[in-house]
Amino acid sequence: MFVLDDLLFRPFVGIVDALHSIALDELYDVEALEDELKENQLLYELGERPEEEYRRRKEELEAELETARDAHEQLSSGRVEVKR
């Protein structure tokens, strides 16, 4: 019975884990946030984005990026429980 359970459940759990991790990747898209930070910097340097807006956006994005990185770190270290 144990073997049967194993065979039946493992693939299923694997898919749930994978879906969960895809959802997390989308919710906390580190790469997209990094790109936005670079765009913000570029538009400021080219004189299109005013300094005040640039600073505000930079702060927001850096905070979001930190949250996203923390979320990924916690997931990969197993500190976030995957609910099934």
Place this chain on the structure above:
Amino acid sequence: MSNRYVYGIVDSDTVEFETDAVAGADRVYTISHRRLGAVVSDIDTTDPEETDEDAQIHDEVLREIMDYDGGTTIVPMQFGMAFEGDRELKNVLRGARPAFRRAMNDIEGRVELGLKLVREEDADIDREALEEEVAERLDPIAAQSVANDLFSDRLVLNRSYLVDEAERETFDEAVAAFEDDHDELMVQYTGPFAPYSFVDVKIGAKQ
């Protein structure tokens, strides 16, 4: 401060000067193995944190080394290479010697320049045609060029160019002429930098 932070590799053992260095150090110097030298400053970690300030200092020190003694060729390292001590560093210099030599030959007397083309907010751009035009106007002057990440949909071209010092002025003029012909684009032309994008030597501190 017994660890060593590496900026890059030079073909001598004589680079040494006082400057604002990474992690608050105030002097850079060379650790050599058979006339291949690593330009370093002292640091108290082998895993330095990349702050904006230190990343800028890293670039600035590389520029100073490039200007040192009337012009010094340096194989630049990315931010963050730090070694336990002199012995570990010399082992890397010994092991990667051929790779460093090759890289040095590739970049000797050359600098890296960056070109970003950003479309005006409402401009409609034929990216392919633009790439072709840029290649036609700039590639013949450069020794090499490489495409970089297009991290924004406003960014229509992002390239790095390796240019002979002797061709710098011609290249500057070609970029200026291109800019004059394209009102629909904003041009960000940067450098000279140490030729990061044209050096494929990575050394690991944990080797």
